[in-house]
Amino acid sequence: MGFTSNRPEKRVVANSNWRLPVAREHHLSASAGRLSFVGGVGDFNEAGRIRNPDSLDRQIEGAIANLSYALQAETCSLNDVVRLKVHHTSEKDDWQIIAKLARLFEADPMPVISAMAEPMQPFSGQKVQIQAIAQRGWRRLGDARSTPRPVPTRWQDLFGDRIVTGGLRAGEFIAVANRVSEDEMGELQHAGEGVAQSHGIMGIHGKTLADLGASFQDCVKLEGYYFGGDLADWAPMAQARLSHFREPGPVATVVPAHRLNPEGAVTKVEVMAMRASRNGLDKYIPREDHWPERVWDWPIWAPYRQAIRLRDTIWLGGQVPWKPFSNDGVWVLPGQLLPQTRFVMSYIEDLLRPFGRSSADLKLMVCYFTSLGTEEETVEFARTLSECVGGALPPMTLVPKPKMHDDDNTVEIWGVAQG
Numbered sequence: 001m002g003f004t005s006n007r008p009e010k011r012v013v014a015n016s017n018w019r020l021p022v023a024r025e026h027h028l029s030a031s032a033g034r035l036s037f038v039g040g041v042g043d044f045n046e047a048g049r050i051r052n053p054d055s056l057d058r059q060i061e062g063a064i065a066n067l068s069y070a071l072q073a074e075t076c077s078l079n080d081v082v083r084l085k086v087h088h089t090s091e092k093d094d095w096q097i098i099a100k101l102a103r104l105f106e107a108d109p110m111p112v113i114s115a116m117a118e119p120m121q122p123f124s125g126q127k128v129q130i131q132a133i134a135q136r137g138w139r140r141l142g143d144a145r146s147t148p149r150p151v152p153t154r155w156q157d158l159f160g161d162r163i164v165t166g167g168l169r170a171g172e173f174i175a176v177a178n179r180v181s182e183d184e185m186g187e188l189q190h191a192g193e194g195v196a197q198s199h200g201i202m203g204i205h206g207k208t209l210a211d212l213g214a215s216f217q218d219c220v221k222l223e224g225y226y227f228g229g230d231l232a233d234w235a236p237m238a239q240a241r242l243s244h245f246r247e248p249g250p251v252a253t254v255v256p257a258h259r260l261n262p263e264g265a266v267t268k269v270e271v272m273a274m275r276a277s278r279n280g281l282d283k284y285i286p287r288e289d290h291w292p293e294r295v296w297d298w299p300i301w302a303p304y305r306q307a308i309r310l311r312d313t314i315w316l317g318g319q320v321p322w323k324p325f326s327n328d329g330v331w332v333l334p335g336q337l338l339p340q341t342r343f344v345m346s347y348i349e350d351l352l353r354p355f356g357r358s359s360a361d362l363k364l365m366v367c368y369f370t371s372l373g374t375e376e377e378t379v380e381f382a383r384t385l386s387e388c389v390g391g392a393l394p395p396m397t398l399v400p401k402p403k404m405h406d407d408d409n410t411v412e413i414w415g416v417a418q419g
Contacts, residue, residue: 033311039364041066041131042121043060076135082138094116095261099158109168116225147208152185176273191265214273221251222271224267229256251317296325296347307352340411364396
């Protein structure tokens, strides 16, 4: 049954002619299959400058107004948003950010909202960027379901009588919010213990997926974060996460975190999935996958894939500059951001080619890269991406990091392409 709501969509004034402050042409929104994507939206004006550099709240409002405008090109509105991913640079708790966004999405159920605290943003004066995945008219679909997410007691007053969405199924597409390992009362479990926290999070996600008629085998994308400074820190938590999948698993992206809420959390994970409904029964959707020999493998066994296609969407795993034709975890072009970026984009071309696609077919790119925090570095990084794509850039989320997996690694990129 589709959703109806007594809450009207909040009227957000849609700004026109906003753009990112990069010299290269770029799309604000794009679609692949039934899904529409908007990259990291900020409070930008038509010149690519932040309107309210000193106000996080006003930047959130401006970003959502810009999101509304970008969605119009795909014949979508804010009511069609299924998943929001919010990267914020502030001292606020993630729940405060989620509550602020919830007030701008008045229809119930609200979208799945995943929040990540970041030490920096890509452009001058920016405090927040918001990525969105929408599906036109999903509230009218015959198969739309949601499951709630418990709110810690100390934050419940921020939401009034609203139910926060933990997982949302819009037809065949399923989004599950990123989580730390919390119990039903919102209390952190296993403080400081990455492996135990990883199993705890995956247990929560498994239950959420089951409530939506799905399982881990339906996942198409895992995105996670962890505290650590090298691959030795990454490996134990990676093994804990991947133990919940069997082959063929989803594509995955996991990058270092530099701040997590609450204190004691050391990892955070979210998943997306796709599952069909046929004659009232939930069914697995077969997927096509390709893994060219040149594209690296993990230095530990993993059930993940590198690129999968289903329902006219191609989902890519996070590509890093590991040595080709190998699984020994050796970086090529160590410590060199722009050469490593070009190398990673060559992997993306390798992965898309067997599907008959190229980087020109990308409809979303999510890029994590090392930076000292200057806008000039972001602009040069975007220029390099544009040269690799060979045309207008797709919607992008650009997330600068003080450090990636170790000092030799400077970039990780994933995306979604039209299949």
